[in-house]
Amino acid sequence: MIIIKLGGSVISDKNKPYSFNREIVEQIAGEIAQFYPRKSFILVHGGGSFGHPNAKKYRIREGLIGDLNRKRIGFSRTHQAMLRLNELIVDVFLEKGLPAYPISPSSVFLIEKGEIVYAELEVLRKILDRGFIPVLFGDTAIALDKGIDILSGDQIVSYLAKMLKPSKVIFLMDVDGIYDRNPKEGNAKLLEELSVEEVKHLLKSSESAGIDVTGGIGNKLREALKIVKHSEIYFINGKIKENLSKAIMGEKVGTRLRP
Numbered sequence: 001m002i003i004i005k006l007g008g009s010v011i012s013d014k015n016k017p018y019s020f021n022r023e024i025v026e027q028i029a030g031e032i033a034q035f036y037p038r039k040s041f042i043l044v045h046g047g048g049s050f051g052h053p054n055a056k057k058y059r060i061r062e063g064l065i066g067d068l069n070r071k072r073i074g075f076s077r078t079h080q081a082m083l084r085l086n087e088l089i090v091d092v093f094l095e096k097g098l099p100a101y102p103i104s105p106s107s108v109f110l111i112e113k114g115e116i117v118y119a120e121l122e123v124l125r126k127i128l129d130r131g132f133i134p135v136l137f138g139d140t141a142i143a144l145d146k147g148i149d150i151l152s153g154d155q156i157v158s159y160l161a162k163m164l165k166p167s168k169v170i171f172l173m174d175v176d177g178i179y180d181r182n183p184k185e186g187n188a189k190l191l192e193e194l195s196v197e198e199v200k201h202l203l204k205s206s207e208s209a210g211i212d213v214t215g216g217i218g219n220k221l222r223e224a225l226k227i228v229k230h231s232e233i234y235f236i237n238g239k240i241k242e243n244l245s246k247a248i249m250g251e252k253v254g255t256r257l258r259p
Contacts (some may be wrong), residue, residue, distance in 0.1 A: 001039070001040045001041070001042065001128070001164065001166045001167065002039055002040070002041050002042075002166055002167060002168045002169075002170065002248060003041070003042045003043075003044065003157055003160060003161055003164075003166045003168070003169045003170070003231075004028075004032070004041060004042070004043050004044070004169075004170045004172065004244070005044050005045070005046070005153055005154065005157045005169070005170070005171045005172060005220075006025075006028065006043060006044070006045040006046065006089070006153075006172050006238065007045075007046050007171065007172050007173045007174065007238060008045070008046030008047050008048030008049070008051075008052070008138075008153075009046075009048065009173065009174040010024060010028075010172050010173065010174055010238040010239060011024065011025055011045055011046070011048055011085070011089065012048030012049040012050065012085070013048075013049060014048055014049050014052065015049070016049055017049050017050075017053050018049055018050055018081075018084075019048075019049050020085070020088050022088070022092065024238065024239055025088075025089055025092045026092055026096070027241055028172070028238060028244060029092050029093045029095075029096040029098060030096060031241075031242070031244045031245045031248075032093075032096075032098060032133075032244070032248075033096050033097060033098055034245060035245075035248055036098055036133070037131060039248070040128060040131075040133075041133050042124075042128070042133070042134050042136070042160060042164075042166070043089075043093075043100070043133060043134070043135045043136070044135075044136045044137065044138075044153045044156050044157050044160070045085070045086070045089055045135070045136075045137045045138070045153060046137070046138050046152075046153045046154075047081075047082060047085070047137070047138045047153070048085065050081045050082060050084060050085040051078055051081055051082045051085070051137075051138060051139075051150075053081075054074060054077050054078040054081050055078050055140075055150055057074065058070070058071060058073075058074020058075070058077070058078065059071075059074075060074060060075060060078055060140060060148060060149065060150050061149060061150055062146075063143065063145075063146025063147050063148060063149065064146060064147025064148050065146070065147075071148065075140050075148050078140050078150075079104075079106055079139060079140045082137050082138065082139050082140075083102075083104070085137065086102050086104075086135060086137050087102070089135060090102050090135055093133065093135070098133055099131065099132045099133055100132070100133045100134075100135045101127055101132040101133065101134055101135065102135050103123075103124060103127070103134050103135065103136050104136075104139065105136050105137060105138075105139040105141065105151055105156055106139045106140050106141050106142070106151075108120050108121070108124070108136075109141055109151055109156070109159075110141065110142055110143075110144060111141045111142070111143050111144070111149055111151055112143060112144040112145045113145055114149065115155070116151070116155060116156075116159045117144065119159060119163070121160075121163060121164075124160075125164075136153075136156055136160075137153060137156075138150070138151065138152045138153035138154075138156070139151050152219070154219055154220050154223045155223060157169060157171075157223065157227075158223035158224075158226050158227055161226075161227035161230055161231050162226060162227055162230060165230045165231065166230075166231050167231060167232065168231055168232045168233070168234065168247070168248070168250075169224070169227060169231045169232070169233045169234070170233075170234045170236065170244065170247045170248070171217075171220055171224075171233070171234065171235045171236070172236060172237075172238025172244065173217065173220075173235060173236070173237060173238060174237065174238070174239060175237060176190055176236070176237045176240075176254055177190050177191065177192070177235045177236060177237070177254035177255030178190070178191045178194060178202075178217065178221070178235050178254075178255040179191060180202070190255070191255055192252070192254075192255060192256070193255065193256050193257075193258060194255060194256070194257050194258070195257075195258055195259075196225060196228055196257075196258075196259060199221050199224070199225060199257065200225070202221070203218060203221055203222065217235070220235070224257055228257050228258070228259050229259055232250075232256065232257075232258075233256065233257040234247040234253065234254055234255070234256055234257075235254050235255040235257070236253050236254030236255075237254065
């Protein structure tokens with residue numbers, strides 16, 4: 001089984017609220033269709049330009065404080081926006097003949113102090129057993145400490161990988177992989193293979209310098225460290241055709257994280 005994370009910057013333009021990169025999602029679905037049903041998949045997608053504007057507007061991460069009813073409304077609106085994006089993605093997969101099945105994370109996970117502390121996974125396992133492709137997403141979530149919070153897609157990927165132990169976890173991004181510095185600033189070197197110790201060093205050096213040299217994917221690397229002992233991990237450019245196919249087949253592409 002393979003878990004694929006569709007980054008928000010791949011499936012939408014984060015600078016254009018409620019934008020959807022349909023052609024890219026069609027391309028991704030087409031590549032997965034080459035391997036299904038010989039291989040089973042779980043998809044998790046980010047919020048992109050759908051979830052983030054509402055989460056920011058209503059300050060969901062602050063928790064259930066202040067004007068409580070406004071916060072409740074904002075919590076629901078943020079979830080509703082993610083449901084719309086999820087529906088768009090699932091529709092593309094269905095059109096490609098793939099039995100994608102949406103699963104709402106807010107009905108599955110409980111979090112505390114920003115971490116998943118409980119998940120009801122039995123239904124997810126049964127959905128997988130019956131040949132469906134579950135599609136989850138970064139979502140709002142009930143928090144035991146502050147009432148409400150945001151649960152990221154990367155956290156979901158990490159938790160599912162620990163519990164289900166897939167053969168591969170593939171992160172689709174809008175850059176070619178992990179770099180030694182922010183690739184959007186120039187003179188960055190693509191790191192084709194990384195060990196756990198090298199990732200730790202990269203994160204430590206970026207934090208000590210007060211910058212994120214990885215170009216905004218520090219959180220992905222932190223979550224990856226939790227699951228690398230269970231699964232092979234790839235960081236690839238999801239916008240480039242055949243990259244996903246190469247990663248599924250275990251070919252050299254992007255950055256591979258090894259134990």
